[in-house]
Amino acid sequence: MKNFVEELRWRGMIHDMTPGTEEYMLKNMTAGYVGIDPTADSLHIGHLVGVMMLKHLQMNGHKPIALVGGATGMIGDPSGKSQERNLLTEEALRHNENALKNQLAKFLDFDSPSKNSAILVNNYDWMNTFSFLDFIRDIGKHLTVNYMMAKDSVKKRISAESGTGMSFTEFSYQLVQGYDFLHLFKNEGCRLQMGGSDQWGNITTGTELIRRKMGSDNEAFALTCPLITKADGSKFGKTESGNVWLDPEKTSPYEFYQFWLNVSDEDAEKYVKIFTLLTQQQIEKLVVEHREAPHVRLLQKTLAREITIRVHSESEYELALAATEILFGKGTTEMLRSLNEKTLLGIFAGVPQSEISRKEFMEGIGILDFLSQKTGVFKSNGEARRMLKDNGVSINKAKINEDYELSINDLLNDQYLLVQKGKKNYFLVKITG
């Protein structure tokens, strides 16, 4: 067996683990699982650490299990939450489960002929038919409320500061998650649960339950990774426009690529270890090169390339790269004009778009009206006016001022206008009809 734990260790992906985990895994092929809440029909990059842990698990010869928390998602994990969660319907759950599996397949091999093929399970399938009475008798009996109350996630919610209190439903969450582990232990021989460090409490409820129910010679293990942080203290995985999703409909490959490219130097060193499969030697070499010439942003580019190709595709990556070149590189009006329609649309796939009829355009539109009312680039005429005054608006990569008059000569491919607010915000306007 390859040393899975060591692999995670040098990558900085271990926060805590139960004693004996490393020793056991060196000797035995181990099935391990990570739980994913099916609250949406796409993963976002916050899920990626868990997914990468499963990936390494499989690459090191162990068996990864992705557990979709259909049942637990219906309850809502109280960890780190200050409020009760909304509950999902079964229909939504199934839809989400499917979508998640497709995305996970980009990382994990679900169809391997070997014994460590990845599998996907949904705890709804075994919790669904588990009656309340059976559950509290067979499972609830094994753990004391005292034990459950001692968990941080519970303590925080019960304490006086959080005025809302905690429902019985959420209180029982850890027990349900704990039972998942027990179920997988019995049915899949699963001995390891992994997750973010905030999951430690929930995971150990599972190992505890297994020990009490199965006897102390049946060991189960917990392994958590540190919460991903950003050097500036803001939350990882969020941009101004919200979550960064794997689904190209929610976050375009271009935006996705940009997210990773914009990572700070400090974070890039961490992330390249966590989110790419490059070897230790390769990464060390990259880090050295990066430090010699930080402005080249070798780390960010490598990081962005690796993840974009894995999540999307080689060609999506090429397109994102081309878009980046034009938008931020030495992109000029001439370059824009030289693009054919297909390339143009490909590049700006993730950019907000709006339409104006040709008739209206030909009749002449005032620049203020165009920027606010007609296209929504700015919320109000006042804002548009200010930005023009501040030299913050470009059309087709050329700065314009308040006196600018739009004409047919501005159209790219005879029907598009590229409006730019500041350096980074693009809008594509299409002239229709």
Next chain:
RNA sequence: GGGGAGAUACCGAAGCGGUCAAACGGGGCAGACUGUAAAUCUGUUGGCUCAGCCUUCGGAGGUUCGAAUCCUCCUCUCCCCA
């Protein structure tokens, strides 16, 4: 049930009869610098037909030439005592 404090723009928070579209801080956006980074500096941050006008200070009324500021009622939040 009794007593007290409060509700101001994206958020926090000043203002307590006119000079208030409302100080200050944070956040946002833009400009300069730069590596599409960080830090820094500058501008801007209700709307419009923009030296002017219109709508905003929990809601509804009222007093006044004039109200975010005073009065009445209502709604909500927080604190203390039972």
